[in-house]
Amino acid sequence: MKNLSKIIILILTVCSIQVSAQEKLIDRVVATVGSGVILQSEVEAQYAQYLLNRGEPAADIKCRFLQQLIITKLLAQQAAIDSVEVTESEVDDDLNSRMRGMIAQGGGQERVEAFLKRSLLQYKEEMRPVVAEQLKAQKFQRSLIQKITITPLEVKKYFESLAENEVPNISTQVEIGEITIEPELTKDEKNVFKERAEKYRQQVLDGTDFGTVARFYSEDKESAKRGGELGFAPRTNYVKEFSAMAFKLKEGEISPVFETEYGFHFLQVLQRRGEDVNVRHVLILTQPTQASLDRAKTKLDSVLNLVKTGKMSFSAAASRYSDNKETKFTGGMVIDPRSENRSTIIAVENLEKEVFVAIDPIQPGEYTESYQYQDPRTGKIGYKFNYLKTRIPPHRASLEQDFATIQFYAQEDKTRRKMSEWFEKKTKTTFVQINEDFGSCDELKIFSKSNLEDVAVNGN
Structure with missing residues (x-):
């Protein structure tokens, strides 16, 4: 199962793959997957996108691209069987996002069109069926993953199964709150x-x-x-x-x-x-004026004073005054955006730099002074102060202290195993034939029926 587990990482990320279109000078089948085929031009399209993103030229990269295309094809074919559909607007949104990314990465629309040897409008229409297939694969994949749940007992068993050198080392973690005030214009x-x-x-x-x-x-x-x-x-x-x-x-x-x-x-x-x-x-x-920024800071400083003097609890002040919609109703506590279980414990390396600098000198139970910030997503400027509730020093993971982190790893492990099982079953019941030109690709040997039998029998 080890070989299968390696490529399941690709299955879990395959639908974020960026695909481009190269002029179809080569039009031959390089792989047959069930009732569908993959053309040489599709592999070349992946390679073109790779080069456009400033990747280093390398022939073996094409092996990985063909593997990704086969995985997508398998997922999309099952999606069709399960009547998974995507709307025209979903396809348009994805295509438009790709266009923007290509223009940004390729140095402008004219350069991208010269590289592709076609207009972006023409490229967009050519890519419509490819993107629709990828989105169906993504939707089906999500439906599989959403069904995979994990119990506290499974988390415990997973942790106990880890070898000594597999137990993760946890860096410094914190629990922080914040109250923000955005400037209001007259x-x-x-x-x-x-x-x-x-x-x-x-x-x-x-x-x-x-x-x-x-x-x-x-x-x-x-x-x-x-x-x-x-x-x-x-x-x-x-x-x-x-x-x-x-x-x-x-x-x-x-x-x-x-x-x-x-x-x-x-x-x-x-x-x-x-x-x-x-x-x-x-x-x-609308841009804040200096006067509006001054008013925001004055208001925030008054809130900070209420909290520091004990006249109002931090959670009550956040609920009443904070302009941060994400923390206003969590008592001001910041949720780790990388956490699927809405954990408030955050590794310090995942903090924004300005937040880390603000909380670094203070102790748990203390508050920072108010400071100006800029939201990295929206560009909005305002003022905030932070509350440091907990600081956990670096340590080896334990079930008692790091349950949420271990649960995340256990969930990932179970997802990989379940997807491996699905993928092995699907590959055994789907005709897959690969052109001999790709016969030396290690990434593609997993699709060989004889290799799958070896995997099942020997557990390699």
């Missing part, structure tokens, strides 16, 4: 940004091309590169003010300027398709 301060949006909207109404205005002036940098276009999406993809406007207008109609949590927008509906809509927009971000 009506007059907001009007500066609203008037800019109104000015650009008027340019469009006066005849300037919407896409040109978006490319030059929109502060949604990603969509600005595409003339403001966002692609097909359901209303749930957007904040309520944006979706309300997008689904109210007729095709071609231009909205008035409106406000969301991000700033001031105006948009144009390009096309509707069922419950999905494709729009383009111009966004003017």
